Amino acid sequence: MNADAATPRHSVWEISSRTVVFGAVGAALYAVLGLFSFLIPGTQSVVVRPAFALVPFFGKRFGVIAGFFVGFVGNAIIDLLQGSGLTYWNWSVANGLVGAFAGLIFAYLPPIRSEGVRLVVTAVGALVATALGLLFVITDIWVQGIDFSTFLTLNYGPALLSDGIAVVILTPALDALWEPLSKRTGR
Template identity: 75%
Template structure:
């Protein structure tokens, strides 16, 4: 099996037709599957979305641009379909940052041959990208006028917990399922 997401000869910043196609497919998948979510009671519209795992997965596999596009555009489409409009634009940017950071994190991790360790590193890398990318929602302090405690305990931590569980479980599973498909397709 392959031991890395992006080969060393490819830049995580590359922009080509493959990046555009996979970014668009990922955003569409995230937008459709992201509709199957529910809001955590007691939070400011923080939703549990298992489909969020697609964001760091696409970042890992297809680079910074595709990862950012999947997270940002996919989240914008979900918000538009659910009637929120562009009110929560900063959360869409945060989702995009998760995909971009995942690409950068997995680019610097050396190849790992042990499958169990590779899945563990994939889970931890996706969790790190999620934790750091979602910090962008600190902008809620200025945009919504919430205090720091509200940001941490009502916005950030519930989102990190919900999305963290999704990425720790689903990103390694998606990655393991993708590897044989990518080999057969020559990707």
């Protein structure tokens, strides 16, 4: 019996104390670390937010609900502190969906023994979840009154590029460190 077989399996939709606490911790981390971002040189508004990597990480490790909670509540708090309020509520939903998709994707993947392969799969899975979740910002066409071309070139494309860089680099790093700790606690 390997370590993965001993790990208790829970429903991906379960809302336990673990889901609530880790969702809250993740949202607080995302809100605080999310205040640090930097502009990609040569662009007008493409901002890399390193903390975005936390969203698929929490989705993968703590489930669909925790992942959605981290993205949605974390982004809403960042907006609140930066003065945007509820203006970009659909971006908060998109952030939440990234976490939820990450939870769904990794819940149905079989356990991977090789660490190298697991890191690559984590990076690819997180990137796919980001690409799918951020599609929700297509609602900007109705919310902000923009056209499809603006959505693609100024909203979705740059967001996918900047968040994609963050998740590909940082999500596997976080996951690699959490793997031995999660086995130690039997979770």
